[in-house]
Amino acid sequence: MTQTSKTQNLPTPNNHPRITIFSDWCKSCGICVAFCPKEVLAMTADHEVLVKAPEKCIACHMCELRCPDFAINVEEHATGPDSQKGELQ
Amino acid sequence: MISNSQLVNKYFRHNKKFPHIWCPGCGIGTILGNMLRAIDALALDKNDIAFVSGIGCTGRAPVYVDFNTLHTTHGRALPFATGLKLARPELKVLVATGDGDATAIGGNHLIHACRRNIDITTIIFNNYIYGMTGGQYSPTTPHGDKASTCKLGNIERPFNISQLVEAAGATFVGRTTSYHTLQLQNIIKKAILHKGFSVVEVITHCPTTYGRINKKGNAVDMLKWQKEVAIDKSRADKMEPKELEGKIVTGILIEKQLPEFCEQYDNIIEAAQNLKNSKPGGSK
Ligand SMILES: Cc1ncc(C[n+]2csc(CCOP(=O)(O)OP(=O)(O)O)c2C)c(N)n1
Ligand code: SF4
Ligand code: SF4
Ligand code: SF4
Numbered sequence: 353m354t355q356t357s358k359t360q361n362l363p364t365p366n367n368h369p370r371i372t373i374f375s376d377w378c379k380s381c382g383i384c385v386a387f388c389p390k391e392v393l394a395m396t397a398d399h400e401v402l403v404k405a406p407e408k409c410i411a412c413h414m415c416e417l418r419c420p421d422f423a424i425n426v427e428e429h430a431t432g433p434d435s436q437k438g439e440l441q
Numbered sequence: 442m443i444s445n446s447q448l449v450n451k452y453f454r455h456n457k458k459f460p461h462i463w464c465p466g467c468g469i470g471t472i473l474g475n476m477l478r479a480i481d482a483l484a485l486d487k488n489d490i491a492f493v494s495g496i497g498c499t500g501r502a503p504v505y506v507d508f509n510t511l512h513t514t515h516g517r518a519l520p521f522a523t524g525l526k527l528a529r530p531e532l533k534v535l536v537a538t539g540d541g542d543a544t545a546i547g548g549n550h551l552i553h554a555c556r557r558n559i560d561i562t563t564i565i566f567n568n569y570i571y572g573m574t575g576g577q578y579s580p581t582t583p584h585g586d587k588a589s590t591c592k593l594g595n596i597e598r599p600f601n602i603s604q605l606v607e608a609a610g611a612t613f614v615g616r617t618t619s620y621h622t623l624q625l626q627n628i629i630k631k632a633i634l635h636k637g638f639s640v641v642e643v644i645t646h647c648p649t650t651y652g653r654i655n656k657k658g659n660a661v662d663m664l665k666w667q668k669e670v671a672i673d674k675s676r677a678d679k680m681e682p683k684e685l686e687g688k689i690v691t692g693i694l695i696e697k698q699l700p701e702f703c704e705q706y707d708n709i710i711e712a713a714q715n716l717k718n719s720k721p722g723g724s725k
Contacts, residue, residue, distance in 0.1 A: 377459060416445045423460075424445060
């Protein structure tokens with residue numbers, strides 16, 4: 353299963369980091385949500401990671417470094433909702 | 442800093458092997474990811490790395506990455522790695538091993554690798570239990586804690602891995618946790634650059650066996666515990682032993698230079714050849 357097979361690519365305000373969740377790899381452990389210093393992320397009732405406040409993201413990358421499943425990606429200086437830079441080629 | 446997608450593209454056998462087999466929240470994937478970031482920061486060529494493991498959940502790590510990899514038998518990662526390093530000393534040899542793999546069945550190999558000071562970097566994923574086989578106690582299970590083979594509490598005292606390898610002669614010893622990812626990257630970088638036998642002990646969590654049977658909560662709770670008990674060596678050095686009870690000292694604990702095994706072996710080969718050549722009738 354590739355990392356792109358199903359992604360949750362949320363609209364990101366210009367010049368804010370773009371956060372992508374690779375749903376097929378995410379195991380809903382909640383680590384990214386629990387340790388984000390800015391409460392950018394939330395867990396939905398369906399156990400999906402929701403990027404609830406992308407504008408607060410400071411691109412500290414802690415969610416990426418701690419995710420045991422390589423299922424979250426933070427791309428700095430994304431320029432629009434259709435940027436695919438962070439994805440698998 | 443390299444993003445997760447870039448890391449996956451560059452280092453993983455991602456088309457066949459993912460998602461990986463580790464349980465939700467297990468620390469093994471986190472340690473592997475930060476090991477790869479350390480390697481990336483050092484700009485090492487993938488072909489110059491050999492990544493060796495034994496058996497266990499930790500032992501699965503090399504399966505996922507695109508280095509030269511060896512997935513060997515339980516407890517024997519270090520003997521395989523030793524042979525490999527002697528045959529191909531130009532390779533950077535890294536070993537991933539669980540606490541059971543490294544200190545129970547492989548305990549003898551560990552202490553002798555330390556004593557030899559062979560240039561191998563060994564990362565010990567210490568989750569205090571045998572994860573893969575269903576939560577039997579390991580040599581690092583804390584006294585009094587439960588496992589599937591000691592349901593009323595462990596009556597053995599645990600090894601302190603960092604102290605064990607220091608006493609056995611490792612010339613680089615670092616310890617951190619799977620919570621402290623930046624420190625983990627830094628220590629692994631230094632361990633790889635160190636000439637000689639280096640050990641990085643990473644305190645990590647197995648929520649499925651150790652966590653469940655000891656009621657330690659989920660992966661998030663276990664990471665919070667790691668954050669709480671870790672204390673950096675620079676601070677610990679100024680504290681009394683009593684204040685350090687229940688704490689885990691992290692950082693680079695030992696770093697010293699001593700003659701390395703492969704280099705000494707080369708010297709012996711040269712000495713033997715000189716001896717042969719100097720004898721009457723010896724080849725010129
Ligand atoms: C010779 C041999 N004995 C026993 C086993 C069964 N076995 C497989 S993994 C394992 C222990 C795993 O624990 P650990 O090394 O701590 O790694 P973890 O799974 O916790 O990462 C054991 C006993 C085996 N595979 N081979
Ligand atoms: S990069 Fe940092 S601030 Fe942004 S979502 Fe991840 S943990 Fe939160
Ligand atoms: S840390 Fe990774 S696997 Fe866990 S919930 Fe977040 S994205 Fe999913
Ligand atoms: S059993 Fe434990 S060590 Fe093994 S993958 Fe699951 S959580 Fe990780």
